[in-house]
Amino acid sequence: MDYKLDPVNEMIVKAARDFCDQEIMPIADQIVEKNDYPSDLLERFAKARMLGLVIPKEYGGVGSSNLNIILIVEELGKTGTVCAWPMTMNNSTAETIYHWGSEDVRKTFLPSLCDGSAYASTAFTEPATGSDPTLITTTAVPDGDDFVINGTKRYITGGNKKGYGVFYVRDGELKDQKGNITAIIVDKSSEGYSTSEPWEFMGLEGMNCVDVFFKDVRVPQSNVLGDRGNGFKILLRWIAGERIEQAGYMLGLGQAALDESVRYCKERLVRGKPMGYMQGIQWMLAEMKSKIEACRLLTYRAASVQDAGESVEVLSAELKIFVVPTVQEITRLALQIHGSYGYSKEYKVERLFRQAAHAGVVASSSEINRTIAGAALLR
Ligand SMILES: Cc1cc2nc3c(=O)[nH]c(=O)nc-3n(C[C@H](O)[C@H](O)[C@H](O)COP(=O)(O)OP(=O)(O)OC[C@H]3O[C@@H](n4cnc5c(N)ncnc54)[C@H](O)[C@@H]3O)c2cc1C
Known part of the structure; x- marks a missing residue:
């Protein structure tokens, strides 16, 4: 190996x-x-x-x-x-x-x-549901060679940027709950497509997450991905990859938090000496480093499994169960090491701490990941 x-x-x-x-x-x-x-x-x-x-x-x-x-x-x-x-x-x-x-x-x-x-989007979340996409209510009704789409999507990253999005819609002619979700590519400059102002979050400034409003938007049926009614399967595969990318992002935040902390420990004087001389601080740095290495190995491995063409649906959920709270704790330790300066916007660790907070609720929440991983053990 x-x-x-x-x-x-x-x-x-x-x-x-x-x-x-x-x-x-x-x-x-x-x-x-x-x-x-x-x-x-x-x-x-x-x-x-x-x-x-x-x-x-x-x-x-x-x-x-x-x-x-x-x-x-x-x-x-x-x-x-x-x-x-x-x-x-x-x-x-x-x-x-x-x-x-x-x-x-x-x-x-x-x-x-x-x-x-072209800027891409992928859209499943709606005002009433994020964790359970089988409940989506945005409808696509066949009309001639087109679908006519109506409804609202929420928190759609880049939904306001010109380009294309894969949207998950309830296919009007199909019956079964999971089996009537269809994935369809929508041109974001289509007539009847509009968006809200970007949401303001505690972090991730510039994310451009918007609500998307469909009012009789016509989309060619030829834009459907896979078969009609197959959207849930397509979404599960996409979101598994998204979880690995999110872990990669968290890894970067964690490494930056450690780098900033090491630098600060060498520069900041406490009792006349660079503060890194204190054993308690060294222990914090050591803990951060070893945990980042563990996150890195797990994340690279998940991406390699994906490259081998294997399913990463469960592996990516397990990955997030470990990486998300671990990196959130690492950014918290970085803030702690910086004292009050870590709480100040003048220092990068303040931003890293806020960015890391998103990961437990976006691209499947911590609870959903536990449900996926736990259920897989009992199959
Ligand atoms: C920065 C950002 C970017 C985003 N980008 C996109 C995007 O590009 N496209 C998109 O479609 N969406 C996007 N989202 C939306 C995001 O994916 C959803 O918000 C997320 O899936 C959670 O859905 P929800 O907020 O509706 O929570 P809910 O589903 O309402 O869940 C609320 C709480 O209940 C818990 N819960 C739900 N179901 C269960 C269960 N079965 N068992 C135990 N606990 C449960 C959840 O874990 C959570 O704690 C984005 C959100 C943010 C903040």
Whole structure:
């Protein structure tokens, strides 16, 4: 068993670090202030060959691996910005379209998701439900060659950015509860498609999560992914990958929290000496480091299993059960080490702490992950 990254992986990490230094860190504060990122952000990712990472080259992709996505996401997480999210959303939504879409659908939608001219979304949450997508009420009623969609989606990342989204809708003609969810690609500039202002969260500034309103939006039936009524299966597969990407992001936040803490311990004087001399502080740093390494191994392994083509539905839930509270505790320790400065917006750890808070409730909650992993043990 080899736990080392290969030379290509190492090259990707180096490229991602350079990208973060040159393209992301200079705009990090601006994103928080404006609660938005620059409109050409995805094009910057595309130039750096960080979109369409697992999409074959013939559709404009890079033909790389899920592990390489995670390595990039980890570096983006270290910046403490939301920039990982538009990037992962384009990568994961494109992968869903590639995996389930017809040849025509692939050719129509993948190139612009890979070159960064289109922003992707994936939408299942609604005002009345997030954890149980079988209860969604947004309807798609067949009419000629189209579906006519009506309803409201909630917290849709990038729902307000031009491009395409995979939307999960209740298929009007089908009966069974799970079996009438259909996944369909919607052009976000369609007539009748509108959005709210972005939600303001305790962190993740610039996430661009909006409510999406459908008023008689016509979408060609040919935009359906897989078979009609197969949407629940498509969603479960997508969200499993999303959990691994989220773990990669958390890993980056945790590593940044440790790096900031080590630096602070060397600089800050307590009783006339750099505060790292205190054994209690060293123990905190040691605990943070060992836990980050454990998170890293689990996350890389999950991505490698995904690359091997195996199901990661249960593994990704187990991954989040460990990584989410572990990194949340690491960012809390970082804040503690910084004393009151850690509570101040002038220090990066304040932002890292707030960013980490999202992960227990987004892309399947901690309770849902326990339900998935626990039920799997009893099957
Ligand atoms: C920053 C951010 C980005 C997001 N991006 C997107 C996006 O791009 N697309 C999208 O579709 N959604 C998105 N969401 C929505 C998010 O995925 C949902 O909010 C999430 O799935 C939880 O749903 P909910 O808030 O409706 O909670 P609910 O489902 O109402 O759950 C409430 C509480 O009950 C618990 N609970 C629910 N069911 C069970 C159960 N069976 N057993 C035990 N406990 C249970 C939950 O764990 C939670 O603690 C985003 C949210 C945020 C904050």
